[in-house]
Amino acid sequence: MTKYFYIETYGCQMNIYDSDIICSILLKSGFIKTSNLKKADLILLNTCSIREKPEKKIFNRFIEIRFLKKQNKNLKIGIVGCLATHYKNKIFEKFKFIDLIVGPDSYKNIPAMIKKLNTKNKEIDVRLANKERYSNIIPNGVRNGISAFISIMRGCDNMCTFCIVPYTRGREKSRNPNSILKECKLLYKKGYKEIILLGQNVDAYFWQNIKFFQLLELIATTVPFMRIRFLTSYPSNISKNLLKVVKKYSNICKHFHLPMQSGSPRILSLMRRKYTVEEFLLIIKMIKQMIPDCSISSDIMTGFCTETQEDHIETIRIMNIIKFNYSYMFKYSSRQGTYASRKLKDNVPNSLKLSRLNEIIRIQRSHSFYRLKQNIGKIQEVLIEGISKKDENYYFGRNYNNDIIVFQKDKSHIGSYKKVKIINSTLTTLIGEIIP
Numbered sequence: 001m002t003k004y005f006y007i008e009t010y011g012c013q014m015n016i017y018d019s020d021i022i023c024s025i026l027l028k029s030g031f032i033k034t035s036n037l038k039k040a041d042l043i044l045l046n047t048c049s050i051r052e053k054p055e056k057k058i059f060n061r062f063i064e065i066r067f068l069k070k071q072n073k074n075l076k077i078g079i080v081g082c083l084a085t086h087y088k089n090k091i092f093e094k095f096k097f098i099d100l101i102v103g104p105d106s107y108k109n110i111p112a113m114i115k116k117l118n119t120k121n122k123e124i125d126v127r128l129a130n131k132e133r134y135s136n137i138i139p140n141g142v143r144n145g146i147s148a149f150i151s152i153m154r155g156c157d158n159m160c161t162f163c164i165v166p167y168t169r170g171r172e173k174s175r176n177p178n179s180i181l182k183e184c185k186l187l188y189k190k191g192y193k194e195i196i197l198l199g200q201n202v203d204a205y206f207w208q209n210i211k212f213f214q215l216l217e218l219i220a221t222t223v224p225f226m227r228i229r230f231l232t233s234y235p236s237n238i239s240k241n242l243l244k245v246v247k248k249y250s251n252i253c254k255h256f257h258l259p260m261q262s263g264s265p266r267i268l269s270l271m272r273r274k275y276t277v278e279e280f281l282l283i284i285k286m287i288k289q290m291i292p293d294c295s296i297s298s299d300i301m302t303g304f305c306t307e308t309q310e311d312h313i314e315t316i317r318i319m320n321i322i323k324f325n326y327s328y329m330f331k332y333s334s335r336q337g338t339y340a341s342r343k344l345k346d347n348v349p350n351s352l353k354l355s356r357l358n359e360i361i362r363i364q365r366s367h368s369f370y371r372l373k374q375n376i377g378k379i380q381e382v383l384i385e386g387i388s389k390k391d392e393n394y395y396f397g398r399n400y401n402n403d404i405i406v407f408q409k410d411k412s413h414i415g416s417y418k419k420v421k422i423i424n425s426t427l428t429t430l431i432g433e434i435i436p
């Protein structure tokens with residue numbers, strides 16, 4: 001009988017949250033979690049298919065774990081998450097040792113599917129729902145006791161031409177605000193200090209008459225002693241109302257993650273992003289005017305279909321104007337099923353995608369350093385998240401702009417807020433001193 005389960009998570013924060021949902025479902029059904037792969041009767045890989053590189057890594061992992069079936073004849077292996085909805089039955093055809101395939105909206109069915117596996121060979125459920133399905137489940141798993149993700153909406157309606165998300169995670173569906181508030185209160189009671197609200201486009205949240213800025217205000221006032229972060233924001237959904245709420249509440253972090261993708265008007269239009277370069281710049285201006293100390297991070301992609309050197313230079317030009325605090329940068333990889341994979345030419349050679357990527361990474365590093373240095377001399381409130389990996393005599397934590405700060409340990413506890421004076425900066429991290 002299947003008893004011990006092991007789960008491995010790839011990809012974004014949403015997948016980390018979903019793994020906790022799966023843990024909760026399995027624990028409730030009598031399964032026991034193990035962190036020992038060899039002890040498991042059920043191995044689940046929670047997967048990501050957003051780009052080719054992480055996908056390849058996961059396929060290699062399939063091969064690595066396959067031999068475990070020789071040691072444990074009862075072992076079941078399941079693929080859950082975005083790869084499941086992306087490849088569906090094809091996974092069974094290519095990887096015969098896989099028993100279970102479950103898409104992001106079907107996790108509640110996992111226990112029943114495992115039961116059926118006792119008599120059947122394979123089980124698959126990759127149906128996508130048009131309603132949020134996990135409102136009544138409190139995640140239970142790998143949370144660190146200080147900071148917790150809360151999913152507020154799932155899926156995406158934007159249909160950017162490069163992106164697989166609408167196909168793997170389905171249409172936008174927002175979660176009932178009462179269940180979100182219940183989860184916030186529960187986390188507060190358990191001693192958590194920070195909540196990170198998650199969604200593909202948090203600012204598209206909509207439940208009956210409640211929009212994202214109203215939900216954010218509700219949360220900020222319901223758990224006033226908790227820090228609140230949120231990501232990702234779709235640029236053209238940013239509203240003055242949202243900025244007013246972020247500005248008004250001191251427990252809401254002053255940070256927006258706004259994926260720009262490209263600084264070329266032609267490429268933005270080919271990507272079917274819903275903003276122009278001018279509009280993106282105006283959104284940044286509006287944020288900085290209303291919340292001057294707000295940090296802004298982004299996602300940028302190089303080598304999208306037909307991208308020319310001129311398009312690339314435009315991206316660099318806009319990056320130089322904005323100087324994002326940090327960015328996640330990727331080279332474009334075609335995703336089967338998307339509009340771009342069907343209709344546009346993926347004609348930028350891989351070596352050029354890479355060299356452009358390296359160039360924007362180098363530029364972003366200098367911008368990040370420039371932004372970090374602006375903090376030197378300031379006194380900031382830091383939430384201590386743990387012991388620095390590089391030096392056990394140091395703590396690390398974050399300020400309200402999502403910058404990481406390291407500082408020498410004192411008697412303060414992990415999970416407490418401390419006033420820290422910023423005295424220096426490396427390329428990626430601030431260095432501070434606790435104010436006694």
Ligand code: SAM
Nearest residue numbers: 051162163200259299300301330331332333335
């Ligand atoms: N909601 C976000 C937005 O506003 O676009 C998208 C989040 S997506 C999960 C994270 C990032 O992955 C995107 O912003 C994009 O930069 C990158 N990405 C998505 N599809 C990609 C592809 N086919 N190739 C390379 N990078 C991709």
